[in-house]
Amino acid sequence: MGVCWYCCCIGFDGNFFNLNFKFMRAYILKESESELRVSASPDSVKKMVELGISVNIQTSAGQNSNFSDENYKANGAKIFNNTSEISNADIIIKVNKPTDDEISSMKEGSLFIGSLDPYNSRETLNKLRDKGVTSFAMELMPRITRAQSMDILSSQSNLAGYKAVIDATYLFNKAMPMMMTAAGTIAPAKVMVFGAGVAGLQAIATAKRLGAIVSATDVRMAAKEQVESLGGKFVMVEDDETQDAETSGGYAKEMSDEFKAKQAKLISDTLAAQDIAICTALIPGKKAPILISEEQVKSMKPGSIIIDLAAESGGNCECSEAGETKEVGGVHVVGSKDITSTISEDASALFSKNILNFLTLLIDSESKSISIDWDDEIIQGILVTKNNEIVHKELS
Numbered sequence: 001m002g003v004c005w006y007c008c009c010i011g012f013d014g015n016f017f018n019l020n021f022k023f024m025r026a027y028i029l030k031e032s033e034s035e036l037r038v039s040a041s042p043d044s045v046k047k048m049v050e051l052g053i054s055v056n057i058q059t060s061a062g063q064n065s066n067f068s069d070e071n072y073k074a075n076g077a078k079i080f081n082n083t084s085e086i087s088n089a090d091i092i093i094k095v096n097k098p099t100d101d102e103i104s105s106m107k108e109g110s111l112f113i114g115s116l117d118p119y120n121s122r123e124t125l126n127k128l129r130d131k132g133v134t135s136f137a138m139e140l141m142p143r144i145t146r147a148q149s150m151d152i153l154s155s156q157s158n159l160a161g162y163k164a165v166i167d168a169t170y171l172f173n174k175a176m177p178m179m180m181t182a183a184g185t186i187a188p189a190k191v192m193v194f195g196a197g198v199a200g201l202q203a204i205a206t207a208k209r210l211g212a213i214v215s216a217t218d219v220r221m222a223a224k225e226q227v228e229s230l231g232g233k234f235v236m237v238e239d240d241e242t243q244d245a246e247t248s249g250g251y252a253k254e255m256s257d258e259f260k261a262k263q264a265k266l267i268s269d270t271l272a273a274q275d276i277a278i279c280t281a282l283i284p285g286k287k288a289p290i291l292i293s294e295e296q297v298k299s300m301k302p303g304s305i306i307i308d309l310a311a312e313s314g315g316n317c318e319c320s321e322a323g324e325t326k327e328v329g330g331v332h333v334v335g336s337k338d339i340t341s342t343i344s345e346d347a348s349a350l351f352s353k354n355i356l357n358f359l360t361l362l363i364d365s366e367s368k369s370i371s372i373d374w375d376d377e378i379i380q381g382i383l384v385t386k387n388n389e390i391v392h393k394e395l396s
Helices: 042-050 069-074 083-088 100-105 122-131 145-150 152-171 198-209 222-229 240-244 257-271 294-299 339-362 377-382
Strands: 008-013 016-021 024-028 053-058 078-080 091-093 111-114 134-137 179-181 184-186 190-194 213-217 276-279 305-308 325-328 331-335 369-373 383-386
Touching: 024 083, 042 053, 042 069, 042 339, 053 069, 069 078, 083 100, 100 122, 111 339, 122 383, 134 377, 145 339, 145 377, 152 198, 152 276, 152 305, 152 331, 152 339, 190 198, 198 213, 198 222, 198 276, 213 257, 257 294, 294 325, 294 331, 339 369, 339 377, 377 383
Parallel strands: 024 053, 024 091, 053 078, 091 111, 111 134, 190 213, 190 276, 276 305, 305 331
Antiparallel strands: 008 016, 016 369, 134 383, 179 184, 325 331
């Protein structure tokens, strides 16, 4: 009589789901050619092994983040070559959504953890549902204190805000700080940041460290204190509508046409005097709001720079296009794409720590088994597919 290759007992206990594996097999997938990040670092692999997980890394998955296969093996991982091998996986982890081939190789009941771009990837969600995969979209992480260490949007946006200013500085053909020399004084650059979320606040801090004069705008009044604490000037129309401009999740709401018109006038007057604009404003599940019109772009001085971090979601600037750099009336408009990939080692390290912290929520440290509390606020917030259904309330 044969013995199953893994000794498994599946049990249900109230709202908990327990998987008791002799080995919990996790497979870390390699990303597409344009994505330089990886979802596990050698350090996170070591800690995953300590949790009782058998970790498998696809060949060269960490190469673009300066993590070699040897680094991974030294920390307890095994290397695999073909995507088809994830048919053995209990947990599949990836930075971005899985491909059709990857989904077809997953076994029913396995867990997928990563980014799913759920509002724009219905076909992928349907395939995960039909395959019977339980999937978690990490970008839906609730904005609560307990979940901060698992929040990939915050960790990646922090780096994106920093890199946006560095990219702008590289393109800008003037100095950022004020310089007083025997030949004369160079005035500091003026930088305006659109959106004072995590990316925007980091952009403000970075621009200030480089010596620029910084202003920022956001529809949320709560952002004013944060902007000013970093040394920036807050630019905003203040009226009754701004008192309720934030969702319960801490994101900006879409504003009325009347407010947008008043804000556009204020922004036009301010933007014309700026050297650099950094756009970071996003609304979850919706197209990014247009904050800079083509006319406003043309009002800026020749040689000015616009970095649009929202370009992949439609753009905050009317002229931006994801992955393209355009010149509009002498102004360089950069539609940023995969910006965190350009700082992949740090981005991967933070992303993998977010994943690791989430895994500790799923795994019982004593029994070394998967134990999921389906009533947990974090689980409910990011769970997308389960039991051949799309279960997330905003997606079902």
